[in-house]
Amino acid sequence: MIDITKLMQQLQGDYPLTEEQTKKYQEDGHIFLTNVASPEEITYYEQEISSIVMELNYHNKPVSERDTYGKAFIQIGNVWEKSEEVKRFVMARRFAKIAADLMGVEGVRIYHDQALFKEPGGGHTPWHQDQIYWPLDTDKTITMWMPLVPIPQEVGTMTFASGTHKLGYVNKQVISDESHKTLGQFIEAKGIPQVNYGAMAAGDATFHSGWTMHSAPGNPTEHMRKVMTVIYIADGIQVAEPDSKAREGDMKSWFPGCKPGDPAASVLNPLLYHRNA
DSSP states (O other): OOOHHHHHHHTTSOOOOOHHHHHHHHHHSEEEESOSSOHHHHHHHHHHHHHHHHHHOOOOSOGGGSOHHHHHOEEEEOGGGGOHHHHHHHTOHHHHHHHHHHHTOSEEEEEEEEEEEEOTTOOOEEEEOGGGGSOBOOSOEEEEEEESSOBOTTTOOOEEETTGGGGOOOOOOOSSHHHHHHHHHHHHHHTOOEEEOOOBOTTOEEEEETTOOEEEOOOOSSSOEEEEEEEEEETTOBBOOOOSHHHHHHHHHHSTTOOTTSBSOOTTOOEEEETTO
16 A cells, blocks of 8 residues: 655755765756656556546547648646646655756756646657747756656657757747647757657656757557656746747746736746755
C-alpha cells in the first residue's frame, strides 16, 4: 500500500545536480536527468493524471483526420487545477529546485503545466520554439518533460537543436508544417547539432529552455506515450506586451488579471521554490 504522506515528503526533497550538469544545460539549452521521480511516485500520480486527461480529451475525430497539431497529441493544460493530488506532483519542490538550479536563478514560479499524450499512430511534433507563445521578455524559462510510462526507442522522445536557446526569437510561426519546414531548414543550413536522448524510463526527465528548438517523432506503436510537462519561469520577471495573437491568448489564459508590465505572478503562478525561503 502506498504511503501518501511519505510521497508528499519525498517530493519536497532535493535532486542534487553537479556543476558540470548545470554548465551543460546552460551551454546546450537542454539536459537529460534520470530518476527525477521515483517509480513509486510515478505509479501513484500517473493514474490520476491519465484519468483527467482521458476525461477531458477534446478530440472527436480519428488521428488520421486531424491537422498536424491535432495529430501530435492530446494536450490538457493546468491539470493541477483539477486535482489536489496532481497539484502536489506538479508543484513539487524537487522539480522546481532543479529548474532554478539549471537556470541559475534564486526562485521559480510555475507558468503552467501540460499533459501531452501522443496516441497510437499519433503524428510528429514539428520543430518549434515554445516561447513564441509566451508573453515574456526573458530567457529565464524552462520546461520539464517527464514520461509517465516507459518510452522505448521506437516510440520516440524529443530531439533538441543544441545552442538554439542563445538565438532567442528566430521565427514567429506556431507549431505547424510550416514551422517544421522553416526551422528544420534553418537547423540544417547552420549545421546545428541535434541531440535525441533515446529511450526514457518513467520518471526520467529532460529540461529545455523556452527558446530551444525541438521536435519529436510520431508514435508508430500501439501504446500511448504519456508525458507530463511543467513550465517554470524565474521569479521577479514581468509580463511583456503581447506581439501576437498566440501571446495574447496565453496572457489571458495563464496570467489572468495581469497586464503588460505587471509581475508575472498571477493566482495561477505561485512561487514554488526560492533559495531564501
